[in-house]
Amino acid sequence: MLYDIFIDPFVQMYQMPDFFLQVLWEGFVAGILYALIALGFVLIFKASGVFNFAQGIMVVFAGLTLVGLYENGVPAFVALALTIVVMGILAYGIERVVMRPLVNQPDIILLMATIGLTYFLIGFGEFIFGGEPKRMIAEELWLPTGSTAIEMGERGLIILQHIDIAAAVIAIIMVTALGIFFNKTRIGRALRAVADDHQAALSVGISLNQIWAIVWFAAGLVALATGIMWGARSDVSFALEIVAFKALPVLILGGFTSIPGAIIGGLIIGFGEKIGELYWGGLVGGGIESWLAYIIALIFLLFRPQGLFGEKIIERV
Amino acid sequence: MKHFKNFALGSAVALGVALGGVVPQAAQAEDANYVPLLTYRTGPYAGSGIHIANGMADYLAMLNERDGGIGGVKLTIEECETGYDAQKGVECYEATKGKNALVYNPYSTGITLQLIPKASVDKIPVLSMGYGLSAAAVGGTFPWVFNVPDTYWDGASVVIKYIGEQEGGLENLKGKKIGYIFLDAGYGREPIPLLEQLASKYGFELLQYPVPGKEMQNQSSQWLNVRRDRPDYMVMWGWGAMNPTAIKEAVKIRYPMDKFIGVWWSAGEDDAAAGGAQAKGYKALNFSGVGMDFQALQDIKKYVVDAGKSPTDPESMGGTLYNRGVLNSVIIAEGIRAAQEKTGKKVLTGEDMRMGLESLNLDEARLAELGLGGFAHPMKVTCEDHAGSHPVFIQEWDGEKFVKVTDWIEPMKDVVRPLLEEAAKDYAEKNAPWPARTEACPN
């Protein structure tokens, strides 16, 4: 028993290095995809303190809009542009209808409002596009879909999916772009000011409404990118919405407001759950992936209640 | 505060409407047979559910349009959306059973399990065509539940039989590894006891890869495990979004597709198409015909779909799952017809319908008469055997469509039947006091 837990997994890693590398690669890719979802959460949380549960359904909605437009005869890249426009309208609508009337409400109310939004978007999305899964138009968007196999010694093989590589590249580009946006532009700075204190930001003449519409739009773009990537891996369907739950432990680890944190948290969860599942999961019947991420996050939390990148909290009275 | 008055007024009105409107009317047109269809066109399993729902509804609608119903009595068809959710399913059941429902098709193993004990109490049969509780095939214990043409155990035995054939005989399975990837719910776990039994009998190793419902679209771990274990064959019990994802992942790890076999619910065209060109060679069980070359399907197109009386996309007609839905409705319709013959009544009750289903005999001649010659294997229900363990065939994805590649393969009745009886006994014991069968055998 002890051997199975403490020694055997490492022996396996050593004996099948190609497989271990493959596991690491899968963990990396999963981590990047989790990070992309988490990124959407972070953007909105940073600017409005809202924990946006609707990010998951926004991913689905963006993906469905893209594919839905394409299926109705719109050329792929025009569909992409139109989807961006749709996400912009959605962001504006959410800001107008949901966020603005709820300014200064407690966190939990805002959280609930985004879950309400999730329900609405599920109904709305299915109403327009139907419930059946759709194939992502990866090729039409000039995304690579093939795979490369790297041989390693005898029988050794690492298979890299091109779409996964593309996902990683896109994630890195998005994070860099957002980093520049936050730190170098006027709107970005205003956004951080809003994050610190809504009322103070208002009092120095920053338009909250404008800022919120912008971050929801940015989150919408992230959702679109995530939707394309996840969609290309499986399919665009409403079942995808559930993957968004995985963003939570990522956020815990990375902190709710840190963009690099989202990436690093995503990678920790990605690596952690793949390695855990493949080398230890079998001991308890498998499927531990469904909760391992949360337990990892929980353990981190017990030692660092402020998250990996948060500052130590000094409680005051 | 200003909102409040309007709100109060609004909710008072809403409540009034709710109390008045929600209570379903028991008063149904006297001269119709009421068939509720529990379907799901929403939720994570909609991808599979929509085709089934279309097929079921369209065939019955066609009978109404073409023949004016069955035996001169129209069918009242009502869909109730379950979203594959057991709670909503039960709610649909409760809402519709009072309207003199003839039969329920839950289309979810979870909902089926909930309805099984209710069936005998409410006297409405449950038809779970090729899914649900395998043990329900034992008519002596489950007089109200029908799972023609096959149970999952029949299906699993056919898969093993087929693999044995590929290997040149079942005895060659010794030492082989067979992977089983399944939706980790009642549905996917159902065949495990049989597979385990066969594994010990033929000496192959059974490797299990459960896919949790909420991780359906994130199967990379399961397939990495497959890659490590290198099973000789893969068997899949998937549904909804699990199917296309699994096929994609299999392609990704370069698993030989011709050694990958799905159950009849993993046999959708969309599922296989998701894998792209490399999915060629993927196999799946089936018991209903593929394609549009059947008179009945042409009639559906003519009377229903082209007439704009159905939401069905004409291109999806003839697909595996659509045709599966049609077959389901054929069984319902034939059950009704048989019941009308037995009882001499035109407007039936659930009890009549039970007798009808129990005396169902869909022979070749009858199938041809229905315009469905060769659409399905002839099937017959007896009082003892509500599934019948009918032969199924295997179809292969050629990159564009499924092609039938084997003849009809008989399930291993000798293995399956004793297991079924044992399971039925076990069920009755666990749910003691389980009512003993009092219904007379109509045959």
Add this chain to the structure above:
Amino acid sequence: MNAIVTNNDMTATAPVTEREVLLKVDNVSLSFGGVKAITDISLDIQKGEIRAIIGPNGAGKTSMLNVINGFYHPQEGTITWRGEVRRKMKPYEAATQGIARTFQNVALFKGMTTLDNIMSGRSLKMNKNFFWQMLWRGPAEQEEIEHRRKVEDIIDFLEIQAIRKTPVGRLPYGLQKRVELGRALAMEPELLLLDEPMAGMNLEEKEDMSRFILDVNQEFGTTIALIEHDMGVVMDLSDRVVVLDYGKKIADGPPEEVQASQAVIDAYLGVSH
């Protein structure tokens, strides 16, 4: 009011000096990360006195109170409570030993009524267990009524009868401060720590509050340590004053003495260090 004037200690008004030391702080230092909040401070609080802690903003006054009731744990130094050196302990243990406090920024339970807030001060004195609570009828109800009486006495004392059933979130600031005092009093503490009890009050409210503090001290004999910025109030109320500046003690003694100290004058006038 007479109901709870049971431990009325007439010696409380006697001249200062020779009284039992209730709490003693020796060479305490506290820092957060690299920032020193308190550096090597020693002071004592004698039974029955009103002890004022004053100093400019950021002098470490509130940190001192936090150390005393166990909310912060100093890195160095010891605290002696009733003659015993205190080990590191949790805030609720301080409460069980008879230390109550009010807060600089009112820390009332916003969702509860005035009555419930003050009742909450009785928590430690109530002990009927969960099952009696579920049943309500019988012991739990009796206990509740018994404590309700005590609480009503405090309500009378503080003259807040009219707002008994009002959620405290809706009360004006001055009243909230009063309710908070009432909540601390309900604990029947031996040592009462008051963190700026009169901040943000107008003259009239300050006079009321001063009267309550004196009454509490004299009628119940409760020892009081208070932080206050209003020098007039401090000079009038307190028996002894300790002055902190930048986390260090710069003066300690009777009000008049402290007032005359050059270090204190410098600190308040902002002479550079």
Add this chain to the structure above:
Amino acid sequence: MFYREAGQFKTSYKADQALFPILQDKVGMAVILAVAFVLIPLTANDFFLTSIMIPFLVFSLAAIGLNVLTGYCGQLSLGTGAFMGVGAYAAYKLTTIFPDVNVVFLVLASGIFSALVGAIFGLPSLRIKGLYLAVTTLAAQFFLEWCFIRIPWLYNYNASGAIEVPTREMFGVIVSGAEATPIARYFVVLSVVVFIAFLVANVLRGRIGRSWMMIRDMDIAAELMGIRPLQTKLMAFAVSSYICGVAGAMMVFFWLNAAEPSSYSINLSFQILFMVILGGLGSLGGAFMGAAFIWILPVFLKFIPGTIGLEVGAETVQHLTFMIVGALIIFFLIVEPHGFARLWQIAKQKLRVWPFPY
């Protein structure tokens, strides 16, 4: 005018601390109980009982459970569904092990197991707060769901992996299993809910309830007043999970008859959370109102088109239901973030001063 307290003087603290100190409330409660125990059983049909009243009561109880934790003690939990599941599986195992013991008793006992599990998963709450705590309760949700699937002992090694409710009698009346009449099940559920709600109301108005609210409103101040945070929070977790566990057990025993692990999924947690928030955090009455809204509204939306003779596909109805429920949730949060309970209070206030608004 209609709701006037003037003239109702209390002469003792006892009277002032009663559950319903005002006459109108007493009468109102009596009327509600009379309707629930007499009028509904006399008039309602099976559908109304099984698909509306029983689930409504079960969900109300679960919402009360979550309200104890989130509304009264301020600890956000997304694991309600799993805690309900623990109750259900525990009750199922108990009926297998003790087939002769009264099933209602076993259902009540099953809550003890979920209370234990709840307390264990409440342990991190000492260090972790707010949204972070929500994630740890998600860990409980997903871990327990996994247990329901992966530990076959829990479901007696049934091939289906589901738990099925055996038929049980109580005082000669069948109360569980498929043969139980809706009315019998309704009475059992109603009695349990009323009983537990009464006990909870008692706990909430006493010392323990106050200590929960102290933690909720200002945990630091509570601690400085002698409240032990860990014990208090754990007790809230345990009590909350007990109630949810009983609700979960009743859900399978008196409503669904069989349950799969997916019956106790995260969606159930959300559903209950909605009920609590929309009903009003920190209000028992609100739990009932929230449950009524979240459960009954979709049921009734589903049947509107058919009733007014509109030909709409079942799936369209479902889509519209989702949209309407989502939109209404947002609408109500905007109109009154404190939920229906607050709306009700405002209504009472209006009634009190009517016809003169000032």
